[in-house]
Amino acid sequence: MSLEQNINAAIKAAMLAKSEAELRALRAIKAAILLAKTAEGGSGELTEAEESKMLQKLAKQRKDSLDIFRQQNREDLAKKEEEELEVIERFLPKQLDEKELRVAVTHIIAETGATSPADMGKVMGAATKQLAGKADGKAISAIVKELLSK
Structure with missing residues (x-):
C-alpha cells in the first residue's frame, strides 16, 4: 500500500x-x-x-x-x-540510533578516505545519500565533525 x-x-x-x-x-x-x-x-x-x-x-x-x-x-x-x-x-522509516549512526559514518569516512575536517563536504555528500531517510542531517553533521576533528 x-x-x-x-x-x-x-x-x-x-x-x-x-x-x-x-x-x-x-x-x-x-x-x-x-x-x-x-x-x-x-x-x-x-x-x-x-x-x-x-x-x-x-x-x-x-x-x-x-x-x-x-x-x-x-x-x-x-x-x-x-x-x-x-x-x-x-x-517514517526506522531512524538509526546514535551508535548505529556513528558506525555508518565511520564506514563512510573510511570509504571516502577522508582524514581531516577539510574533507567534511565529501563525507557529508556520501553520508546524506547513503543515510537518506534513516538519520537527521544535523545528527550526521555533528558526528562527521566529531570524527574528522580527532
Whole structure:
C-alpha cells in the first residue's frame, strides 16, 4: 500500500476514534502529499524516496516549532507540535540510533578516505545519500565533525 492509501485509512480510523491530534497531523501529511503530487514538474505519483523526504521535512518542521515554543514557554502550542510529530514519525522509516549512526559514518569516512575536517563536504555528500531517510542531517553533521576533528 502506498503512503497516501495508508494515510487515508489512518484518517478514517482517527475520525472514528475522534482523535483530534492524530487527525490534525494526518491531514497535514495528506496536504503535503497532494502538494507534492501536483507540484510543477511532478509526475503525479511519489516514489518511496520522495515520500520519505517529505515526511522528514514535516517532522523537522514540527521539531523546529517545538523548540521555539518551548523557548517561549508556550507549552500549549508545544504539546500540539509534539502530538503531530509522534504521528508523523509512525510513518517514517526506522531512524538509526546514535551508535548505529556513528558506525555508518565511520564506514563512510573510511570509504571516502577522508582524514581531516577539510574533507567534511565529501563525507557529508556520501553520508546524506547513503543515510537518506534513516538519520537527521544535523545528527550526521555533528558526528562527521566529531570524527574528522580527532
